[in-house]
Amino acid sequence: MDWLIEKIAELLANSKHAVVFTGAGISAESGIPTFRGKNGLWKRFDPEEVASIRGFMRNPKAFWNFARELILKTKAKPNAGHYAIAELEKMGIVKAVITQNIDMLHQKAGSKRVLELHGSLKFVDCLDCGKTYRWDDLVDRIKRGEVACDECGSLYLKPRIVFFGEALPKEVLSEAIEEAKRSDVFIVVGSSLQVYPAASIPFIAKDSGAKLVMINADPTDKDRLFDIVLHGKAGEVLPKIVDKVKEII
Numbered sequence: 001m002d003w004l005i006e007k008i009a010e011l012l013a014n015s016k017h018a019v020v021f022t023g024a025g026i027s028a029e030s031g032i033p034t035f036r037g038k039n040g041l042w043k044r045f046d047p048e049e050v051a052s053i054r055g056f057m058r059n060p061k062a063f064w065n066f067a068r069e070l071i072l073k074t075k076a077k078p079n080a081g082h083y084a085i086a087e088l089e090k091m092g093i094v095k096a097v098i099t100q101n102i103d104m105l106h107q108k109a110g111s112k113r114v115l116e117l118h119g120s121l122k123f124v125d126c127l128d129c130g131k132t133y134r135w136d137d138l139v140d141r142i143k144r145g146e147v148a149c150d151e152c153g154s155l156y157l158k159p160r161i162v163f164f165g166e167a168l169p170k171e172v173l174s175e176a177i178e179e180a181k182r183s184d185v186f187i188v189v190g191s192s193l194q195v196y197p198a199a200s201i202p203f204i205a206k207d208s209g210a211k212l213v214m215i216n217a218d219p220t221d222k223d224r225l226f227d228i229v230l231h232g233k234a235g236e237v238l239p240k241i242v243d244k245v246k247e248i249i
C-alpha cells in the first residue's frame with residue numbers, strides 16, 4: 001500500500017491539473033451510509049420507491065422518510081478525506097472536485113471549486129406554488145414527518161437533487177466534462193461507478209490523456225481500466241497522500 005501512496009503522491013506533485021471525482025464512499029466515514037456495498041442503503045430501501053422521480057411523484061412522503069434516515073441520524077461532518085482534498089486544492093494541485101454526493105461535505109471541509117453532478121440538499125422547492133425553502137429550515141418538520149408547503153399545503157416539496165430518471169444539470173455536467181478533458185491526473189474516490197452519466201466522466205479524462213487513479217474500499221468492475229488502484233479507506237489513505245506530496249514539493 002505504501003508504494004501506491006508514494007506513486008499517487010508523485011503523480012499529484014508533478015501534475016498541472018489534477019481533478020478529484022468522489023462518490024458516496026468519501027462520506028462513509030462521516031457516518032452517511034453508501035447506497036451499494038456492505039451496509040448499503042439499498043438493502044433497506046427500494047431505490048425505485050424513494051429515489052426515482054416517478055417514485056417521488058407517486059409518494060413524496062416515502063422520500064422524506066428516507067431522507068430522515070439518511071441525513072438526520074448522522075452527524076454528517078467532513079472527515080479526514082474531505083479535508084485532505086480541500087488541502088490539495090489550497091496547495092494549488094487539485095483544480096476541481098466533481099462529486100456525485102448531495103451532502104455538501106466538500107464545501108464544509110473548505111473545497112472551493114465543487115461541481116455537484118447530482119445537486120444538493122441546500123434548497124427545496126414546492127412543485128405546486130414555487131415557494132423555495134432552505135433545507136435547514138425544514139429539519140424540524142422532517143424529524144416530525146410533517147413535510148408540507150405552508151403556502152399551499154402541497155406534499156410535493158422537492159429538494160434540488162437529481163433523482164433517478166432525471167437529467168443532470170446541463171451546465172454542471174459540461175463543466176465537469178471540461179475539467180475531465182483538461183486534467184492530467186484524475187482521481188476517483190469512493191464510487192462504484194455504476195450511475196451514468198457520472199460514471200463515464202473518468203473515462204473522458206483517460207481518453208484525453210489523464211492518468212487514472214482509483215481509491216476505493218472495495219474492488220469495482222472498472223478497476224482494470226485504471227492506471228493505479230488502491231483499495232483502502234478514503235479518510236486513512238488521502239491524508240497520507242497529502243503528507244507525501246508535501247515531502248516531494
Ligand code: NAD
Nearest residue numbers: 023024025034035036100101102103190191192217218234
Ligand atoms: P455507491 O454507494 O454506489 O458506492 C460507494 C463506493 O464507496 C463503494 O464501491 C464502496 O466500496 C466505497 N467505499 C465505502 N466506504 C469507503 C471509504 N471509507 N473509503 C473509500 N471508499 C469507500 O456510491 P456512488 O458511486 O457515489 O453512487 C451512488 C449514488 O448515490 C450517487 O449518485 C450519489 O449521488 C448518491 N449518494 C450520495 C450520498 C451522499 O451524498 N453522501 C450517499 C449515498 C448515495
Ligand code: ZN
Nearest residue numbers: 126129149152
Ligand atoms: Zn406550495
